[in-house]
Amino acid sequence: MMIKGEGQASKARGRPRLFDRTAALDRAMRVFWDRGYEGATFDELIAVMGLSPSSFYNAFGSKEALYREAVGAYLTGPGGFFPKALAGGGPAKDAFARLMMATAAAYTEEVGPAGCMISLAGLHDAPDRADFRDFMREVRGRSRTLMIERLDEGVRNGDLPEGADVAQIAEFFETVFRGLAVRARDGADRETLEKIGVMALDAWPGVRA
Template sequence: MTTKIIADTQAAPQTAPTRRGRGRPQSFDRAQALCAAMRLFWDRGYDGTSFDDLTAAMGISASSFYNAFGSKEALYQEAIEAYIKLVGTWFFTILNAQTDTRSTFAHLLTTAATEFTRNDLPTGCMIAAAATQCAPTQARLRDLLATQRIQAETALATRLHQGIEAGDLPPDTAIKALATFYSALLRGMAVQARDGVPRQRLQEIARIGMQAWPVPA
């Protein structure tokens, strides 16, 4: 149901320009199948999602799966990208909005509280705490996730830097530390959300988190 919400709104334009090649046409909507896989990975993690789970949720056979996505790991990578592009839009939208830095971060935290507790999607964040503990054979996966987390944190730091340039923040603000702090808080909120903490309590975390905002000297 909600797979459709995302797939329809965002993937439709991608589905349209499907070049009609030479062979037999695909019998399924690739974007929709990817979205179903994303939701499954999001909810159960990489190890917790079996091949059969995936093909069942995507509604395709094993051969179609490998023909279209290559491998379980490749699909996971695509699912992460899809998550960032389709679900994580709010994060980058807020960071790029034309508001003062403090308001931007306040908005980021409160929106995280609502986004992490949507009832039409799995709770929490697909990336925030994923693959932090895994087998050595899955080092590639762990590094992939860690890299995504670092990128999000870097985006926070970049926005703080812009804040200094705009005069929103004192020039001697410890940007990196502040970015790491809010990054950690967001990840913690994601874990809470997965444990079933209700939206209102996450909003409280957001409120208190903004108390740590640096005061002008």
């Protein structure tokens, strides 16, 4: 004879747990951030995501597809500070000063790996992975585009001299930000990165503060 409730309890215990895709993607993103694409093994990824191989392929398709999605998660999550800092009010130089401080903070946060997930990704892959390198080059180019747009706004508002080479200014700061990512990964603290940022702002065109 079945005890009342026994059938329902057995059925509940046998039910698969719901898959939290967002949480699994976040965990995978942090592994990629820490290890890089090649350094993150398939076994490590499915373990941290709590998925079987078949569930992984059903949900994400492939390791590269997962990585591309993880890049998007980084840009809207931990990396979202970049457009937010530039979008604030005030002169263009103030926006870049905010961006420098936000970068120093984000690259040294204890809640995630040091540095930036995007800065060095896809630079050391095999020749047959040109599409992956192109993808990461395009992603890195987005930050430069955002800076150029903010600098153009500065020229229109009189924050920068008429005829300022905004593309070259953006290239300079892009190089600084990539260097900050490397320094953070090598162990530089927030204060060190902030000081570098202040020095970089001394190169601002026009009258220096």
